[in-house]
Amino acid sequence: MFEITFLGTAASVPSAGRGLSSLLVEHGRRRFLIDCGEGTQRQLMASGLGFRRLDTVLLTHGHLDHLLGLGGLAGTLNLWRSTERLAIHAGPAPLRLARRLLEEVVWPDGPPRLGLDWRELSPGPLLAARDLTVTAFPVRHAAPDCFGFLFEETPRRHLLADRLDALGVPPGEARGRLARGEAVVLPEGRRVEPGQVTGPERRGRRVAVVGDAGSTAGLLEHVRGVDLLVIEATFLDADRDKAEARSHLTVGQATRLAREAGVGELWLNHQSARYPAGAVEAEARAGFGRVRVAADFDRVSVG
Numbered sequence: 001m002f003e004i005t006f007l008g009t010a011a012s013v014p015s016a017g018r019g020l021s022s023l024l025v026e027h028g029r030r031r032f033l034i035d036c037g038e039g040t041q042r043q044l045m046a047s048g049l050g051f052r053r054l055d056t057v058l059l060t061h062g063h064l065d066h067l068l069g070l071g072g073l074a075g076t077l078n079l080w081r082s083t084e085r086l087a088i089h090a091g092p093a094p095l096r097l098a099r100r101l102l103e104e105v106v107w108p109d110g111p112p113r114l115g116l117d118w119r120e121l122s123p124g125p126l127l128a129a130r131d132l133t134v135t136a137f138p139v140r141h142a143a144p145d146c147f148g149f150l151f152e153e154t155p156r157r158h159l160l161a162d163r164l165d166a167l168g169v170p171p172g173e174a175r176g177r178l179a180r181g182e183a184v185v186l187p188e189g190r191r192v193e194p195g196q197v198t199g200p201e202r203r204g205r206r207v208a209v210v211g212d213a214g215s216t217a218g219l220l221e222h223v224r225g226v227d228l229l230v231i232e233a234t235f236l237d238a239d240r241d242k243a244e245a246r247s248h249l250t251v252g253q254a255t256r257l258a259r260e261a262g263v264g265e266l267w268l269n270h271q272s273a274r275y276p277a278g279a280v281e282a283e284a285r286a287g288f289g290r291v292r293v294a295a296d297f298d299r300v301s302v303g
């Protein structure tokens, strides 16, 4: 199951009610902070999520409304020793920028106690674990080396306890392997096939997060059929000229992508303060039924 918490949903500048871009994707014990706009550490505190196990940051791109909070957050992680190492994943240009921020501005006199792992993104998997794959895919926006992220759970089969007991499969490693679809050989030499002790396969859930985008071109293949798509929608369709000039999406572009991709649920973020409350939501609903405009601290479960 995935849990997504929106920490900052404002476009470019914060407002009284919206912080700058950041959201947390949780899967099991793993936590991925996507973007880290100014004020993100305070949003983490206010949300109750805290800093535990916060060891991975994924940056969609290098614009400062998505990046500037990294200095303060890393400073606090270092001070509180709440994590030993922090891995920062970004495309080449935003990674260089984040590195300059931490190494030249935050810690000019030498490296901190906090270990920093700089991971340069290229299209493809950045994590391929037994239960979860995370893939980076390119996004077009007015900044170099922009990426979106696709989180995919590995399909699992539910173990049937009565059959496990009847066949004498002990708790622990053997049951875990059967759940992953592997056969096991018991200590007395008897072989148990997964089909003997499992129910129907439960498909893995899929979540896609796209940051700022000047166009939806090329995104369809990466977000097709996802259970949840998070994407920006900074402008109403009436302002499509402004959207194009500033390399952002309109509500219509975002909902069209969701419709064509057949996504389960669409959440829109990166909201401009220029529009009256409800205007984006109303236009979005006309284009795609299963849509929400994210507010700070909104939380959605996928599972």
Ligand SMILES: [Zn+2]
Pocket: 011, 012, 021, 063, 065, 066, 212, 270
């Ligand atoms: Zn932005």
Ligand SMILES: [Zn+2]
Pocket: 061, 063, 141, 143, 212
């Ligand atoms: Zn941007």
